[in-house]
Amino acid sequence: MTTPHAPPDRSVVERTLGVLGAFDTAHASLTVSQISSRSHIPVATTYRIVSKLVSWGALERAEDNKYTIGLRLWEVSQLAPRHAGLRAAAVPAMFDLRSTTRRAVLLSTRDGTEGICLESVSGNARPLHRSWSRGHRFPLHATACGRVLLAAADTTVQDELYGGDLRRYTERTVHAPAVLRDLVAHTRRQGYAVSDGELLNGVVEIAAPIHGGDGAVLGAIGLITVGTASTAVPDAVGPLLAAARRVSRSLSDLPAAPGDAVPSPRTARSRTPRPQGACA
Structure with a gap:
């Protein structure tokens, strides 16, 4: 929740982080209402933030009016x-x-x-x-x-x-x-x-x-x-x-992400060698 005298930029940042923080391994796909409930942000405000995040690529629209974390956020x-x-x-x-x-x-x-x-x-x-x-x-x-x-x-x-x-x-x-x-x-x-x-x-x-x-x-x-x-x-x-x-x-046990033929991969626990240099 925004405090009465919080600077506007701080309020926007906190709410945006709250929207992203609503997602976790048990809640990888959420509706706007679910994001609002989990982040304690009003639905109308949540919808505006989600729309901005989708346009930037931090969130992606999936099936059943749900959203998932986007590849742009993965790039960062x-x-x-x-x-x-x-x-x-x-x-x-x-x-x-x-x-x-x-x-x-x-x-x-x-x-x-x-x-x-x-x-x-x-x-x-x-x-x-x-x-x-x-x-x-x-x-x-x-x-x-x-x-x-x-x-x-x-x-x-x-x-x-x-x-x-x-x-x-x-x-x-x-x-x-x-x-x-x-x-x-x-x-x-x-x-x-x-x-x-x-x-x-x-x-x-x-x-x-x-x-x-x-x-x-x-x-x-x-x-x-x-x-x-x-x-x-x-x-x-x-x-x-x-x-x-x-x-x-x-990867035979890795399910497809909702609404995407090329889903975002899950985090793995195994450790693998790190490639050196560029691709060629």
């Missing part, structure tokens, strides 16, 4: 030494995949019509692009991880992306909506995606989905190398798919 939280369950499960497999292929490995998830790199492990090539370093966003249409995540997204997200401006990053970037639809459908059928010089010239990315126990796609694991798809893909697909299956098995 990466400044603190806390690791999510998806990362904890994936990092050992990422190191093994790097050792097997000697290529850069990345782990990603989707936020709306963009991808976010959750973690990366350096390969033997030169540094490539900041989009493949932890915490950075990347386009779904021009990357292999992006197409894997897009293939798992609902039709609303797909239609929004296809109807928007598909930016060309190189001459090879697929920017025609009809062609992209076909590529996403092909990705869904074959179980992996390939991007050949579409985000950066001469850079090949191969990616496969990571599934939870209910079959929902929780993220994508990808390999990045310099060269051409004809030389990079044949030797990489087998190890990549094996790594994706390994991570998926370890």
Whole structure:
């Protein structure tokens, strides 16, 4: 509750923190009324704060008029030494995949019509692009991880992306909506995606989905190398798919978040090695 003489900025900060503090492991999805009750903030005020937090990305709208913690808040939280369950499960497999292929490995998830790199492990090539370093966003249409995540997204997200401006990053970037639809459908059928010089010239990315126990796609694991798809893909697909299956098995008890095909991962208790350097 606001004290009678509390400065306005202090009141706003305290109430905003109260809204975020209403969420915990036992209350990961809440309605505005539930947030109001748990934070002791009037419903009308709670609704205004929740709307602002949704627009900023700290909260996300789920099913049944409920809200969950958003990926934007996760991005900020990466400044603190806390690791999510998806990362904890994936990092050992990422190191093994790097050792097997000697290529850069990345782990990603989707936020709306963009991808976010959750973690990366350096390969033997030169540094490539900041989009493949932890915490950075990347386009779904021009990357292999992006197409894997897009293939798992609902039709609303797909239609929004296809109807928007598909930016060309190189001459090879697929920017025609009809062609992209076909590529996403092909990705869904074959179980992996390939991007050949579409985000950066001469850079090949191969990616496969990571599934939870209910079959929902929780993220994508990808390999990045310099060269051409004809030389990079044949030797990489087998190890990549094996790594994706390994991570998926370890996440078999992780449920999907309400209303999202790519849910936010849970915090894990296990300790895993920390990758060194950027993704490539």
